[in-house]
Amino acid sequence: MSPDEYCQQKTVQSGSSFYYSFLFLPPERRRAITALYAFCREVDDTVDECTDESIARIKLAWWRTEVSTTYKATPTHPVMLALQPHLAVYNLKEEHLQAIIDGMEMDLNQTRYLDYKAMQNYCWHVASVVGILSASIFGVTDPKTLEYAEKLGLAFQLTNIIRDVGEDARKGRIYLPVNELQQFGVTAADLLNARHSDKFEALMAFQVARAQTVYDEAFALLPKQDRRSQRPGLMMAAIYRTLLSEIENDHFHVLTQRISLTPVRKLWLAWKTYVRN
Structure with missing residues (x-):
C-alpha cells in the first residue's frame, strides 16, 4: 500500500463529512488535503484510542519529532511521506502542524x-x-x-x-x-x-x-x-x-x-x- 493509498483508506474509514468535499478537488490538491486529514486523524486517535495517558503522551512526542523530521529529512510514517511533497507547494507551516498536536495534548491536560x-x-x-x-x-x-x-x-x-x-x-x-x-x-x-x-x-x-x-x-x-x-x-x-x-x-x-x-x-x-x- 502506497502512502497516498494509506491516507485515502484512513479518510474513508473515518466516515467524516470532509471526505465528500474532497471528491470535487483536482487530483493533486485532493491528495494533499487527504494526507492532511489523515495526519489529523492519526494524532487525534493517539489520544482518543489510548487508555494509558503516559503512552498517549509518548506517542504525541513521537509525532512532534516526526513532523519536525518531515521538514528536514525523510519521515517514516506513511501519512508524513504522503504529506511531505505538498508542504512547500502549498506553504504548509510546521508550526501549524505542531499546533494541532498541541491541541490533542490539551485533551490530556x-x-x-x-x-x-x-x-x-x-x-x-x-x-x-x-x-x-x-x-x-x-x-x-x-x-x-x-x-x-x-x-x-x-x-x-x-x-x-x-x-x-x-x-x-x-x-x-x-x-x-x-x-x-x-x-x-x-x-x-x-x-x-x-x-x-x-x-x-x-x-x-x-x-x-x-x-x-x-x-x-x-x-x-x-x-x-x-x-x-x-x-x-x-x-x-x-x-x-x-x-x-x-x-x-x-x-x-x-x-x-x-x-x-x-x-x-x-x-x-x-x-x-x-x-x-
Missing part, C-alpha cells in the same frame, strides 16, 4: 473550560489551524481568505462540540464553558448522567445560535476572488449547518445519541454547493 475564550483557544488548536492549512491547499490569493478559514474552523469545531456532547461526556470531557452551564442552570453531572431537560435545551439552543453566527462571520470574510477555490469549505459548511438544523429539530437529543446525516444527503449537499459556487 484538561477536561473542562471555564469560559468561551478558553474554549476558543482549544478550538483554534484542533480546528482553526486545520482550516488555515486546508484553505492553503484549496488555493489562496488574498490573505483575508486565511482569516475566513480560521473562523470557519472555529464554526466546525463548535458544531462538533454540540453534536458530541454526550459522547464526550462519556469520556469524561465537557467542552461547553463552565460559566455557560451555570448561566443556564445545567450541571456537569447532568451531562455526565445524560439528563435531558428544558434547561439543557435552552443551553444547546444558545450554542447552536452562536455557531450559526460564527458561520455567517466566516462567510463575510471570504474574498470574492477566492470563493471558487474555497468551495470545499463551503460544501462542508452546508453539511454542518444542515446537521445543526437536524439537531435543533430533534430538540437537542445529543446526550444519548449521535445525530448525523446519511452519506447520500451529504453528497447531495456537497454537489449542490459546488454547483452554486
Whole structure:
C-alpha cells in the first residue's frame, strides 16, 4: 500500500463529512488535503484510542519529532511521506502542524473550560489551524481568505462540540464553558448522567445560535476572488449547518445519541454547493 493509498483508506474509514468535499478537488490538491486529514486523524486517535495517558503522551512526542523530521529529512510514517511533497507547494507551516498536536495534548491536560475564550483557544488548536492549512491547499490569493478559514474552523469545531456532547461526556470531557452551564442552570453531572431537560435545551439552543453566527462571520470574510477555490469549505459548511438544523429539530437529543446525516444527503449537499459556487 502506497502512502497516498494509506491516507485515502484512513479518510474513508473515518466516515467524516470532509471526505465528500474532497471528491470535487483536482487530483493533486485532493491528495494533499487527504494526507492532511489523515495526519489529523492519526494524532487525534493517539489520544482518543489510548487508555494509558503516559503512552498517549509518548506517542504525541513521537509525532512532534516526526513532523519536525518531515521538514528536514525523510519521515517514516506513511501519512508524513504522503504529506511531505505538498508542504512547500502549498506553504504548509510546521508550526501549524505542531499546533494541532498541541491541541490533542490539551485533551490530556484538561477536561473542562471555564469560559468561551478558553474554549476558543482549544478550538483554534484542533480546528482553526486545520482550516488555515486546508484553505492553503484549496488555493489562496488574498490573505483575508486565511482569516475566513480560521473562523470557519472555529464554526466546525463548535458544531462538533454540540453534536458530541454526550459522547464526550462519556469520556469524561465537557467542552461547553463552565460559566455557560451555570448561566443556564445545567450541571456537569447532568451531562455526565445524560439528563435531558428544558434547561439543557435552552443551553444547546444558545450554542447552536452562536455557531450559526460564527458561520455567517466566516462567510463575510471570504474574498470574492477566492470563493471558487474555497468551495470545499463551503460544501462542508452546508453539511454542518444542515446537521445543526437536524439537531435543533430533534430538540437537542445529543446526550444519548449521535445525530448525523446519511452519506447520500451529504453528497447531495456537497454537489449542490459546488454547483452554486
